[in-house]
Amino acid sequence: MHDDRVHTERRIRRILDERLRPAVHGATAPLTLEFWQAPGEPVPVDEGLAAGYRPAAAGQVWGPVWATTWFHLTGTLPSGWAGREVEAVVDLGFSTTGPGFSAEGLVMRPDGSPVKALNPDSIWVPITAAATGGEPVDLYVEAASNPDLFGEGWGVPQGTGTLVGDIETADREPRYRVRRVELAVFEREIWNLVLDIEVLDQLMHELSTDEPRRWNILRALEAALDAIDLRDVAGTAGAARRALEPALAAPAVASAHRVSAVGHAHIDTAWLWPLRETVRKVARTAANVTQLMDDHPELVFAMSSAQQWAWMKEHRPAVWERMKEKVGTGQFVPVGGMWVESDTNLPGSEALARQFVHGKRFFLDEFGIETEEVWLPDSFGYTAALPQLVALSGSRWFLTQKMSWNQTDRFPHHTFWWEGLDGTRVLTHLPPVDTYNSDLSGKDLAHAVRNYAEKGMASRSLVPFGHGDGGGGPTREMVGRASRLANLEGSARVEIEPPADFFRKALEDHPAPSVWAGEMYLQAHRACYTTQHAMKAGNRRSEHLLREAELWAATATVRTGAGYPSERLDAIWKRVLTNQFHDILPGSAIAWVHRQARDTYAQIAAELEQIIGEAQRALAGNPASTDVVTFNAAPHARSGVPAGGGAILAASPDAPVVLSHNDIGTVLDNGLVRVVVDGRGLLTSVIDAATGREAVPPGEAANLLQLHQDLPYEWDAWEVDRHYTAQVTDITQVDSLTSGTRENGVAWIEIARTFGASRATQVLSLAPGARRVDVDTEVDWQECEKFLKAAFPLDVRAEVSTAEMQFGYVRRATTTNTTWEREQFEIPAHRYLHVGEPDYGIAVVNDSTYGHDVSRTVRGDGGTTTTVRLSLLRAPRFPDPHTDLGVHRLTYALVPGATLLDSTREGHWINLPARTVPGDRAVAPLVEIDEPGIVLSAVKLAEDDSGDLVVRVYESLGVRQRTALRVDASFGSWAVVDLLERPLDHPAASVRETGRTGEFTVSLRPFQILTLRLRRP
CATH class of the missing domain: 3.20.110.10 (Glycoside hydrolase 38, N terminal domain)
Known part of the structure; x- marks a missing residue:
């Protein structure tokens, strides 16, 4: 019985492959082929249709990598095909990888209207359902000679050959050869027979050999194959299909x-x-x-x-x-x-x-x-x-x-x-x-x-x-x-x-x-939190610049009557959102994609800086003033500057930081934080003056750069495997160490290091009045298959880490009790990651880093060290062999004694530095919120260009909160709206007017988002 089954299954395979599928397209007739190679980038359809074509035929080579070749197909249907269904069969020499990963083509009529596409799995083009004979055929194909990057390994190793993942580095040799271009009679009955057999055969193979249904199908397939005359497949396909009708008509069970x-x-x-x-x-x-x-x-x-x-x-x-x-x-x-x-x-x-x-x-x-x-x-x-x-x-x-x-x-x-x-x-x-x-x-x-x-x-x-x-x-x-x-x-x-x-x-x-x-x-895909750092930095900067641009442009419109740049902001938003696609922002695309994205981010930054500058100058008053106006776009007040869109004339400075040297290293002290940096340029002590508590565990050092070997088992750009920690190199060699104090009272220490083929320069600084230690890092990264981390061992016993995410935070276990916990060995966070004990916490904040890892160890003294590491840079080879090579700038900071509110505040401040503009006029915020845990997410004008003011806030600390929300602008009606700024029939948030002009009481549940729309008169 087994031999009988196997024999029939092999027979099915052979007849399908060798006789039935080739017979779907029967009698053939020639088509005349011409081609034109477009210079450079793809051309508009009209230009391609009107180009000067040269004669070609099957066997024609075409298609340098990423080029466009236009083909012109002409012919006449034979008179003997009257009444027959006819298709063109066009095989441009596709690879066998599958649709989307090889050459592709779009078939068009002479007027440019589309017919269908050509790809490795679809080489047919409909001509007519019933020929009369003698009809002319006139078709154009816009063919893209995209490389088969799967077949080519997605590129080449660093430093060798050409890189097909970017048009600027790819070779220009033709990659494809036309295999077949002709007219053919489409034998629909054979095509249907192929499908009948395929469906039953595939179903049969999924059924147990103990099931009668499997054997019923097998016998039906045997009968169908017996009915086919291999010398007259078209004439006997109908009989074969009839043999299969009972098997195909058997209904599914009710369940x-x-x-x-x-x-x-x-x-x-x-x-x-x-x-x-x-x-x-x-x-x-x-x-x-x-x-x-x-x-x-x-x-x-x-x-x-x-x-x-x-x-x-x-x-x-x-x-x-x-x-x-x-x-x-x-x-x-x-x-x-x-x-x-x-x-x-x-x-x-x-x-x-x-x-x-x-x-x-x-x-x-x-x-x-x-x-x-x-x-x-x-x-x-x-x-x-x-x-x-x-x-x-x-x-x-x-x-x-x-x-x-x-x-x-x-x-x-x-x-x-x-x-x-x-x-x-x-x-x-x-x-x-x-x-x-x-x-x-x-x-x-x-x-x-x-x-x-x-x-x-x-x-x-x-x-x-x-x-x-x-x-x-x-x-x-x-x-x-x-x-x-x-x-x-x-x-x-x-x-x-x-x-x-x-x-x-x-x-x-x-x-x-x-x-x-x-x-x-x-x-x-955990490595996508880190791969292609330039994508992460460009995205983060764009998001915060957009916050500022909307805020200051809306404020300028309300305060001064300046025009609101809605069309410019709309276009910029869409470019930023496009780059957030899940293979661009995560860093898992080819070099060409990331090169263009870097250029886009630079253009966006320039455009937004212009919008911000125009709005702030309109608000600041006399540009010839010797005074300066300090603008704060962060949702929390700083140095007397109101939160969320306020601006004041220059604030009084705090006392400068004391910089000193002793036997244990260089000391920075601003009265709030005392920092010791040893001769290796590492943080050996960070003391929170408010509590006297030491953040760095005894005998350890923070801001330690660590280098790992990094070769995942597959999907280089996407994956980081747990085993990467097996090899680690602590980067402690110092090329130079200098220190000083700036005019603004900031004390700094600069450390230069070399490792491998790379160089890192870090500036550790402490600002007057600050409760955080900043680390500005510049890395000229020239490594391959390496992973760079910055480690902060901290003297806290943290059961969870708290990572900022959109509109709140997520807590993750630092333990590894279960596989679910162990698998979170690399985690994403936005502007802060916080660890701590119930009464004391420490945060690490950043301006462009997303990947982190958190681990715990128990020391010999019985204390627990919780280590937070930022994932700075990687160096995978595929699909971009040159991933991250070059100069990168990253800023992060250690915040001792931080609550979740402190973490949120410092995370905003490191990403939204205050701006100063010459002027003589302070600016009151358009929107003020009493509770700092309720974050002002956006202040803008409405998307429909009505001029209405839109305010979005959210609760950031995971607690129920009530706040007074004040709007310093005249408005008529107001409504709680959805994201598309449409009134909500049953808003979940509690909002009511207090009786004071422009003031509301807002009650939010943990992490709730609220959007208010205020109609301006």
């Missing part, structure tokens, strides 16, 4: 798992290709999908990322019109509600909120559609701030599958309530198929059924199907499989439908899902 199949193409906004190529990938995918919808009205396709839709409107209007047409029929469905599928660990509070603002607004403005699904299948872990933002954006549901990538612990749910840090819950689904690129194969569907965590309680899951990452989308074969699997014995029932239908049915099917509370920490 069969139900799959909502959603067409999809997860297109990375940038990854192994630059942004400009993503524009074309989206165009190719959308053309594929809309063509497929013409033939299959049942197809539903979900596409996220408003930026990608906006690119089509701007750059590919013909594709955009087809998308709009299919949106109108309900087939092409906007999802996601975000500008891009962003990372969620690294963007700041306002930036993550603005992902929803700009994403949702686009779909509302263009289509009047309120997207309800937040669609993030591939981001690298999920902040606990998301549920509240989902709800405040007017969305209802959340989808991801990335948690299936956990390296150790299996995530326990597939359909569940996700509870955020403020208590908001959102219905969440993790497709148990464990991919966003399903082909609806028997293997995928069987895995979804076996893997589904809610068996016995529910019976429904979602499967996104279609080629993704590099685009492509669903194929006609996938749609054909779905129709056959709608009601098939032994399989899950498959129905193509929109995501919203799935979520509604899922909640009906499972009305009491389990709850997961807090962040969804991904046990993978």
Whole structure:
């Protein structure tokens, strides 16, 4: 019996591969081929169509890396093909890696209207469903010779050869060779037979050999193969299909798992290709999908990322019109509600909120559609701030599958309530198929059924199907499989439908899902908190400059009548949000992407500095004044400067710091903090004067740079493995050590070091009146496969670390009692990470660092050392062999005796330094808040250009708080609004007017976000 089964299975493989699939395209006729190599970057469609073409034929070599080649195909349908279905078959020499990771092409008509795309899995082009004979064929192909970076190892090692991950360093030799360009009769009956056999064969292999259904299928397949005359496949395909009809007609059992199949193409906004190529990938995918919808009205396709839709409107209007047409029929469905599928660990509070603002607004403005699904299948872990933002954006549901990538612990749910840090819950689904690129194969569907965590309680899951990452989308074969699997014995029932239908049915099917509370920490991709430091620094700086630009521009508009730069700010926000895509900001894209992002961040900084400067000069008064105005954009007062947008004339300085030298080292003392730096340039003592408590454990030293070997088992840019700690080099060698005092009273010590091929210069400083020790670090980083850390061993016994995240903080265990705890050996934090005992804490704050690790050891004296380390720089080779090479500047600081409020305050101050501008006029803040634990997140004018004032605050300490909120501006009505600045019918926050002009009493629950809109007269 076993031999019989194996024999038949091998027979199926051979007949499919050697006889049936090749016969799908029968009789052929030639097409004439011409080509034109575009110079440099891609050209507009009109220019490509009008270019001067040269003759070519099969065998033509084409395509230097990242180049564009246009092909012109012409021919005539043979008269003998009357009544036959005809397609063009065009194989440009694609690699076998799969759609999105090789050469690609978009087929167009002479008027530039799209037909469909060409890729390794789809080399056919529809010509006619029923030929008359003699019809002319005239088609153009815009072909992109993108490299197969998987096949090429994504680049080359440092210092050797050419780097294909950047057009500036890639060679210019042709990479591809045209294999086939011809007309062919499409034998639909054979194509259907192939699908029939594939579906049954795949299902059969997922069934146990003990199940009668498996053997019924096997016998049906044997009968079908026996019915095929291999010399006349077209003439006998019908008979073979009839032999399979009973097997395909057997219905699924009543309890069969139900799959909502959603067409999809997860297109990375940038990854192994630059942004400009993503524009074309989206165009190719959308053309594929809309063509497929013409033939299959049942197809539903979900596409996220408003930026990608906006690119089509701007750059590919013909594709955009087809998308709009299919949106109108309900087939092409906007999802996601975000500008891009962003990372969620690294963007700041306002930036993550603005992902929803700009994403949702686009779909509302263009289509009047309120997207309800937040669609993030591939981001690298999920902040606990998301549920509240989902709800405040007017969305209802959340989808991801990335948690299936956990390296150790299996995530326990597939359909569940996700509870955020403020208590908001959102219905969440993790497709148990464990991919966003399903082909609806028997293997995928069987895995979804076996893997589904809610068996016995529910019976429904979602499967996104279609080629993704590099685009492509669903194929006609996938749609054909779905129709056959709608009601098939032994399989899950498959129905193509929109995501919203799935979520509604899922909640009906499972009305009491389990709850997961807090962040969804991904046990993978932890190195993305650190890789490509320039991305992190550029993003952080952009976010804080945007805060200042909105704040000061709004203040200048209200105070002086200056124009509000809404269009400029809108454009800048969208560029920042685009760079927060989950392969750009995390540092996991090719060199070209990061080179362009660095340039973008520099441009953004210059534009925002201009906006800030214009607004502050308008506010400060006489620019010829000998006085200066000090502006404070931080949400906490400093040196007499009001919080959150206040400005005063120059404040009186604090007493300078005392700098002295003794046998134990150099001492800095400002009366609040006493610091000792030894001859190695390390912090051996940091004493908090208020308590007399020492922060540094006995015999240890802080601000110790440590270098590790770093070669993860795979995915270089993404991963850091636990074993990296096995080798460590403490960097204590000092090239030079100098000290001094600046005119402003700041005392400093500069330490220069060399290690490996790199050089680091650190300036440790203590400012008058400051309660923190600053470390300004410049590293000329020239290492390969190394990991640079800055260690702060601290004399506290901390059971948890508290890391700032969006709109609050997350606490994580410092113990390693369980695998869930042990796997958090690298963690993200924003502006601060705090550790401490119940009555005493210490914080490390930073201006551009996200990756951290926290560990505990018990010393010989019985005390506990809790070590906080900042992850500064890495040096992975792939996909960018030159990752992080060059000069980096980072600032971080140690804050002894810090509460969570102190941590929040110092974290803001290190990122939002005060500014001074010549002038003679103090500026009262537009908004004042009495309670410092309630943070002013944004002050701006409304997105709809109405001139209304919008104020967003949040509770940052995890406690219930009530505060007075004062608005120093005339306004009429006011409302509590959502993120899109629309009134909330039932606002959760308690807000009431006190009776004083412009004053409100606001009550917030822990970590609650509140947005007020005040209508200006």
